[in-house]
Amino acid sequence: MIHSIIERVDMETPTTVSILFPWDQDVLPGQFVMLWIPGVGEIPISLSHTGRIKGITVKKFGPTSTAITELKAGDRIFFRGPYGNTFRKTEGKTLIVGGGSGMAGLLPLITQESHGVVSARTKEELLFADRFSQEKLTIVTDDGSMGTKGFAVEGLKTLDLDEFSLMYICGPELMLKSILDYIADKEIDADFSLERHMKCGIGVCDSCSMDGLQLCTQGPVFPKSALLKSDEFGKERISISGKRVRL
């Protein structure tokens, strides 16, 4: 395991914190680490900060993510990585679409030129919306407490996608699926960052696989073209035990 001492902890939403720590390692947007809380568990977490100081942004969920959100500056964190691939680069304008904690891994991609579609269950949970300039931001909430009401794809429908050269998307798989369906016949290209169960992070346990590819080593980022041909995307996955389940 690699270890580092936490430099700063920022509260991003009532349930989400960013943890910043030094790590002398080149990392790319889209890559993740397997973060270990000794005695609790180990989970995959995207790198939300990929500069000299690295960072992660984690939403409280089960025991491990909860333990992560309770860490303080000066605490030690343990992880291994970086794992996974990265997003394609582009010259033109980009459209960044994040659902819930999915925004975490997209943070390094945000530039002056990016337009953001930030979605969450409710207003308080909108993550990193403030990183986009006001006129380049579309907000969507499930409960309609702010912005468009509904799922992320509803936000997309308010935009002219021809403006953008590439879309970056991260969030729950069903959200990705609805977006893929929406853009399937459209011109716009897109990179989707997927999340499935990951037990090993190194291409061994098969828990994260889709279409015979391992999200942890051959993903988590896949282009629109690959997902359009997929047998399993948005439909089925393997559970913790290895049982095939509907999404």
Place this chain on the structure above:
Amino acid sequence: MIHSIIERVDMETPTTVSILFPWDQDVLPGQFVMLWIPGVGEIPISLSHTGRIKGITVKKFGPTSTAITELKAGDRIFFRGPYGNTFRKTEGKTLIVGGGSGMAGLLPLITQESHGVVSARTKEELLFADRFSQEKLTIVTDDGSMGTKGFAVEGLKTLDLDEFSLMYICGPELMLKSILDYIADKEIDADFSLERHMKCGIGVCDSCSMDGLQLCTQGPVFPKSALLKSDEFGKERISISGKRVRL
């Protein structure tokens, strides 16, 4: 194990052959290999040829060395190495003193400028005497069948050692000891290449040790100064079982 195909076999004396083989490896004079005859045994053998084509020169003795002398061009040889250290370099004239198969490891040191003292049990066993120019050669045989009669040190006594900047010596330890005793109080410096039992060649088994140093990793070449301070050189060694025995 490393392996190579024998390119040429030369008969050097009735009991000694040189075996030449390609091996793409930098080696230094004084270094040796552990040569393995599958099913027979493994013994340390100096590299007598250290150029592009490597070579060894082996005298028939027990089962393993005998098997080596029976190898032919086209046969495969197996070995590991190179092991051990090398001789010091010098600007001036060198004196090369070899006893029996001890000349093998000295061969790469012979230049136009070197004077040789070549000794053997008997005339037929003189090794590499022809590599020195006539006027720079002193021959010594135990039985007096050629040159000076007696041991190598007798040959030394016929020379003015002040002419030489460095002496290189290889042969049985008692021969080395008699030479060390002879030059102990003299100006001339010398590098001695020693031979003791070697079971591992890599500094593990302790069978080759002298004064706490391993001949295989810290030798086999030692300067005169080191041997003058030695507790064990020329006196005692450890047998195959590990028993301390007189030389």
Place this chain on the structure above:
Amino acid sequence: MANIDTIITGIRLANPLMLASGILDENGYTMKKILEAGASAVVTKSIGRVERTGYRPPIIAEIPGGLLNAVGLANPGIDNFDHEVEIALQAGKPIIGSIFGGTPDDFLYVGKKMEQYGASALELNLSCPHVLGVGSEVGSDPELVEEIIGELKKKIKIPLWAKLSPNVTDILKIAEAAQKADAFVLINTVRGMAIDIYARRPVLSNAYGGLSGRAIKNVGIRYVYQIRKETGKPIIGVGGIETHEDAIEYIMAGATALEIGTGVYSRGKGIFSEINKGLSSFMESEGFSSINDMVGVAVQ
């Protein structure tokens, strides 16, 4: 190209390299992908009678020379595994069903189903905890091993491969108890453990794990050689195979076929075709005309 096909317990393999149990063989699509990448067969993840989630992560640790794992026999249960085998079979190559259990009855239940799903052979993973014996594994109890294999032999038609553990005092005793099996698979992981000195605790959630990869290659070679020499039975070699030289070393020690697990992690899925290429050119330059010619040639 030298001919690298091989026959093990009547099953013809286009090359000696199968995927080992427990690595990328839970999802049918993954198995299919690995077969398309050059593996001649896949051994499924070990499947038991009921669904198990296994241990909580960390279930794996990367160590110099290999991996340590304690997955905890996570598996969907045999009744949920039909579809995965079905998908994998689309590649048109043999699927070997790895099964585990604590009793002969478990093995029989799961084995029967595997056979129905279309497995070409059963690989018996004898390394799971013994339900009656405390702390020990099924595979270290010769009587239980004999009973399990005797029972299966009577009721299962496809070949039985007994996968033995290296963590025993006398592997020969276990091999004798398993003599009714059609082949032996050697070896399963070696007992091991890793501690993180900054966290001051074991890395794996289960503390203890199994060592695989290069670190155990010479252990595997040893047992393949010994069992070949002492029993003469067909052997499938597994443990630390990463290069064609490793593969040949196993074959010369007595293996008729091979499995690769950790090598897929360290070298990628291309490992199958790479090793096959190396194998073929070695055989050509060394004058072997078939895999069979090499099997056990080093055994004295």
Place this chain on the structure above:
Amino acid sequence: MANIDTIITGIRLANPLMLASGILDENGYTMKKILEAGASAVVTKSIGRVERTGYRPPIIAEIPGGLLNAVGLANPGIDNFDHEVEIALQAGKPIIGSIFGGTPDDFLYVGKKMEQYGASALELNLSCPHVLGVGSEVGSDPELVEEIIGELKKKIKIPLWAKLSPNVTDILKIAEAAQKADAFVLINTVRGMAIDIYARRPVLSNAYGGLSGRAIKNVGIRYVYQIRKETGKPIIGVGGIETHEDAIEYIMAGATALEIGTGVYSRGKGIFSEINKGLSSFMESEGFSSINDMVGVAVQ
């Protein structure tokens, strides 16, 4: 500098690092040199009742991650070993006499002499062939182990360290049989073998050998942890220690002192002082004030 001394079975060591049995400890001058290089004690080569030349070379093979050896218990016989111990004792540090035998009587004869020569403790190498049992080792026969240690305990005053083999089904059973020993030494080499695929035969003249070095570190950690957890006895950890991190991993798993063998080959004789330096600065930055503070902290 943090305080890195440690006490094992009443023997005070200036640091936890001893030289392991069988590596550079046949010649008294070599042992002395290693003590001067920073080892806190040396364990001698295993000495038996009579002189043995051991196996013919090759007795060793270099493999990735370590060594394979089959020296064949070469030793001068205890009666010829007095002078070596005498020379080694000149360094003014403890000498641990490693002894082997096939019967309690062998152990007693050799052990008595070692004690007379001035050894501070006896390390019992239980890995040599059992004269009565065929093919097995002394150390895999719990009754014999109990008898040997019972006998020695009655007649030898210096502490007894029982060195256990990892090549057993249930190491706890052996540890229980050896419970009268003052400490356990874990582990001896792991069974292994290497084949040269061009020579088409085993490399070692004995074919089978013992694996040491980094490849077995995680195996050693496992057994130290397990035996510490289950017995609470003092433990000397050995197997693949090459860095101070390795040393700390063993200590946190439960070792009070350590031995280094193959590390001397891979890192040179400077390994003792290097690890000691690393150990000391780790302890300082992590807030440990003594080795004892670290012993077994990872055991849950």
